[in-house]
Amino acid sequence: MKHRMRTRRWMIAAAFLILGGWICWAAVEALAAEPDLTYFRQAKINWRQFEGQKLTIGLNKHPYTESLLPLIPEFEALTGIKVEYLILPENEYFAKLVADLSNARGEFTVIMTGPMRNWTYAAPGWILPLEPFLNDPKLTDKAWYKPEDFFPGLIAANRWNGKIGGGTGEGALWSIPIMCESYILAYRKDIFDKYKIKVPTTYEELAEAARLVKKNAGIDGVMARGTPNTPTISTGYISGAKSYTDGKWAEADQNMIARLSDPRHVNFSKIWIDMVRESGPANWANMTWYDGMETFAAGQAGMYPDCDFFAQTYEDPKKSKVAGKVGYALLPPGPGGRTYSGLWTWALGMSKATKNKEAAWYFIQWATSQRTLLNATVEFRNYNPSRASVMNDPRTQKVLGSWGNGAYVKTVQENLKTARVAWVPNPERGRLGDIWARALHEIYFKRLSPEEAMKRADEEINKIFKDIGLQK
Amino acid sequence: MSRPHAPARQRDAILPYLLLSPGLLLLLGMLYPFFLGVYYSLTNYYLQYPHLFRFIWLRNYLKLLEDPLFSYSLRFTLGYALVAVVVQVGLGLAVALLLNSRIIGRGVIRGMMLMPLMMPPVITALMWKIMMASTKAGILNYLLSFLGLGPVNWLGAMNSAIVSVFIIDTWGNLPFVAIILLGGLQSLPTEPYEAARVDGAAGWGVFRYITLPLLKPFIILAATFRVMDSLRIFDVIYAATVGGPADATMNLHMRAFFYAFQWYQMGMGMAYAMVLLILVFLASYLLMGYWRRAAEQTSL
Numbered sequence: 146m147k148h149r150m151r152t153r154r155w156m157i158a159a160a161f162l163i164l165g166g167w168i169c170w171a172a173v174e175a176l177a178a179e180p181d182l183t184y185f186r187q188a189k190i191n192w193r194q195f196e197g198q199k200l201t202i203g204l205n206k207h208p209y210t211e212s213l214l215p216l217i218p219e220f221e222a223l224t225g226i227k228v229e230y231l232i233l234p235e236n237e238y239f240a241k242l243v244a245d246l247s248n249a250r251g252e253f254t255v256i257m258t259g260p261m262r263n264w265t266y267a268a269p270g271w272i273l274p275l276e277p278f279l280n281d282p283k284l285t286d287k288a289w290y291k292p293e294d295f296f297p298g299l300i301a302a303n304r305w306n307g308k309i310g311g312g313t314g315e316g317a318l319w320s321i322p323i324m325c326e327s328y329i330l331a332y333r334k335d336i337f338d339k340y341k342i343k344v345p346t347t348y349e350e351l352a353e354a355a356r357l358v359k360k361n362a363g364i365d366g367v368m369a370r371g372t373p374n375t376p377t378i379s380t381g382y383i384s385g386a387k388s389y390t391d392g393k394w395a396e397a398d399q400n401m402i403a404r405l406s407d408p409r410h411v412n413f414s415k416i417w418i419d420m421v422r423e424s425g426p427a428n429w430a431n432m433t434w435y436d437g438m439e440t441f442a443a444g445q446a447g448m449y450p451d452c453d454f455f456a457q458t459y460e461d462p463k464k465s466k467v468a469g470k471v472g473y474a475l476l477p478p479g480p481g482g483r484t485y486s487g488l489w490t491w492a493l494g495m496s497k498a499t500k501n502k503e504a505a506w507y508f509i510q511w512a513t514s515q516r517t518l519l520n521a522t523v524e525f526r527n528y529n530p531s532r533a534s535v536m537n538d539p540r541t542q543k544v545l546g547s548w549g550n551g552a553y554v555k556t557v558q559e560n561l562k563t564a565r566v567a568w569v570p571n572p573e574r575g576r577l578g579d580i581w582a583r584a585l586h587e588i589y590f591k592r593l594s595p596e597e598a599m600k601r602a603d604e605e606i607n608k609i610f611k612d613i614g615l616q617k
Numbered sequence: 618m619s620r621p622h623a624p625a626r627q628r629d630a631i632l633p634y635l636l637l638s639p640g641l642l643l644l645l646g647m648l649y650p651f652f653l654g655v656y657y658s659l660t661n662y663y664l665q666y667p668h669l670f671r672f673i674w675l676r677n678y679l680k681l682l683e684d685p686l687f688s689y690s691l692r693f694t695l696g697y698a699l700v701a702v703v704v705q706v707g708l709g710l711a712v713a714l715l716l717n718s719r720i721i722g723r724g725v726i727r728g729m730m731l732m733p734l735m736m737p738p739v740i741t742a743l744m745w746k747i748m749m750a751s752t753k754a755g756i757l758n759y760l761l762s763f764l765g766l767g768p769v770n771w772l773g774a775m776n777s778a779i780v781s782v783f784i785i786d787t788w789g790n791l792p793f794v795a796i797i798l799l800g801g802l803q804s805l806p807t808e809p810y811e812a813a814r815v816d817g818a819a820g821w822g823v824f825r826y827i828t829l830p831l832l833k834p835f836i837i838l839a840a841t842f843r844v845m846d847s848l849r850i851f852d853v854i855y856a857a858t859v860g861g862p863a864d865a866t867m868n869l870h871m872r873a874f875f876y877a878f879q880w881y882q883m884g885m886g887m888a889y890a891m892v893l894l895i896l897v898f899l900a901s902y903l904l905m906g907y908w909r910r911a912a913e914q915t916s917l
């Protein structure tokens with residue numbers, strides 16, 4: 146009898162313990178599942194007016210994407226809008242995106258795009274200008290969203306008036322930038338100091354510095370992208386070409402007549418290719434941005450004129466042998482004394498075939514808000530930030546400010562004063578770049594003279610532009 | 618009288634179609650994109666300029682002839698397939714013979730042989746690309762340095778890039794050939810060999826006059842698969858060289874890809890793909906006929 150009573154008491158105690166545990170667990174779960182929406186609720190708009198609608202987002206694999214995914218439940222809790230997404234590697238992403246946009250299927254409502262991409266999507270009217278949403282007080286609390294916080298140059302880069310051959314920085318805003326890259330010179334300060342090599346201020350000096358590094362330190366003097374397609378052109382090379390010609394030369398004129406064979410550009414291509422052939426990597430013709438970055442970080446190269454934010458790899462001792470040894474400088478200017486770096490921003494835009502346009506705008510507004518972008522940079526290393534407030538945040542400054550003893554931030558800020566979208570606006574930029582890069586191969590392997598290679602590239606491009614009706 | 622039979626007969630008439638229906642559906646699923654591809658190759662279809670869409674008959678095929686890279690990519694495609702099939706089948710036969718003989722650790726080697734087949738070609742190519750780094754950091758050049766050779770500029774020069782792509786492709790596909798031929802070797806009848814032994818034949822004579830003729834259907838089968846795959850090779854080239862340097866490894870498939878999925882010019886892309894399809898079809902048609910004759914001969 147006594148024994149049975151003790152058993153029952155134990156059972157009651159165990160039941161209470163289990164019940165209590167379950168209540169605690171449920172409470173913790175409920176607290177964890179309830180994101181803190183106070184920041185967003187400060188905006189004077191009704192976040193829930195499109196409750197129940199659905200969005201599909203097309204995303205490219207990128208640090209920003211990584212930062213966004215864990216936050217999507219926050220957006221859903223804030224707005225009651227259901228979000229589905231598809232993430233693809235860059236090449237597949239763009240191919241699928243064009244298929245979706247061109248057929249007006251509206252599978253992707255919000256898309257990841259950027260200045261040069263918008264030229265392809267805006268001309269046939271596949272994407273929507275965002276200002277009507279931005280300026281509608283029912284949809285956007287501008288005082289809360291602070292559009293003026295974005296660096297003006299980056300907003301300008303995402304504007305285009307639709308005129309092929311010109312018009313960037315004017316007209317409609319097609320997308321909102323979530324990060325930016327410009328192109329600078331990363332160089333091995335330790336080697337430059339040791340052998341008293343001058344940080345180059347002309348392209349002839351760049352080639353000379355590369356030669357001296359190779360001769361003295363026994364490593365490749367300079368890294369450069371070299372695969373036979375557009376990426377080879379679109380960073381260091383095009384920035385160099387535009388700077389060398391004082392920003393006055395362009396790959397095509399206003400009537401979309403190709404101008405690669407212009408003597409100014411032919412000269413530049415000669416300097417660049419000679420430099421790469423003499424002092425660059427032996428497998429230049431097969432170098433991707435990634436190979437170049439890895440080689441430089443492994444301490445096997447003297448300079449790399451390319452993306453500024455590669456610095457986060459160079460300065461990470463886990464990934465790099467050159468952390469703390471890298472200097473950062475502007476790419477050499479032309480005779481006019483100014484550098485004209487190219488510019489790229491990943492940005493969010495909206496497909497015209499979207500049924501739930503206002504809901505899509507809510508997503509863009511939330512995803513490009515100060516709080517979300519700050520999180521992407523601080524927690525997920527989404528460099529460089531597109532908002533001044535994120536750039537000036539002490540946590541960002543602490544990281545960026547340490548690179549190159551402050552030279553990184555100084556150089557990038559200086560660079561952004563004159564950096565601009567380097568390409569002439571046209572929907573065939575990718576093909577033009579591919580032909581251009583193949584012409585560089587012809588020069589590199591001495592199959593054609595620079596003059597002849599560029600003349601043939603012009604002919605090929607002009608024929609295509611004419612076929613498509615781009616030439617006036 | 619016939620009444621009760623009618624539903625049964627009806628069922629008998631429908632049944633084969635019912636059983637075949639998954640296959641027929643699959644066939645439809647294959648034929649629709651195929652004919653769409655043929656149709657697109659006769660149009661001026663750009664993904665990004667829908668307003669230019671027109672039926673232009675064979676003009677894309679005429680434009681192919683003007684394309685500065687068509688003739689090279691055609692020659693490269695054919696030449697590559699020819700060399701690939703000869704070398705890979707030859708090497709595969711050697712490997713199969715080796716694995717069919719009594720060597721130590723045969724089971725382990727046979728198992729390990731399958732590894733390249735399990736890897737996606739893109740991964741294979743990227744792995745080799747790292748090993749083929751042009752500097753001393755590349756493992757291949759490091760190994761060569763012990764022999765006093767190199768460094769070789771594997772993927773960065775025109776001729777060596779072609780050879781490098783070929784090495785990567787061969788590494789990935791040699792086991793396939795070897796396995797087919799090994800299976801063939803193991804299924805050969807033993808009587809001719811016993812008779813040969815009685816007659817005092819050995820070594821090369823047995824191989825030349827017994828093994829090779831009996832193995833012929835298998836060799837042709839392996840060659841057919843390799844010809845088709847080598848004509849269509851894409852992933853290895855794309856991952857290793859993007860068709861460069863200076864277009865050295867540009868084949869028809871790469872060109873079709875560039876037109877269709879980089880420049881969104883579907884009409885031209887499909888025209889390139891159709892030329893490739895015709896080549897693959899012709900080559901496999903010829904080889905399959907040859908195979909049938911060889912199979913009939915050996916079964917006699």
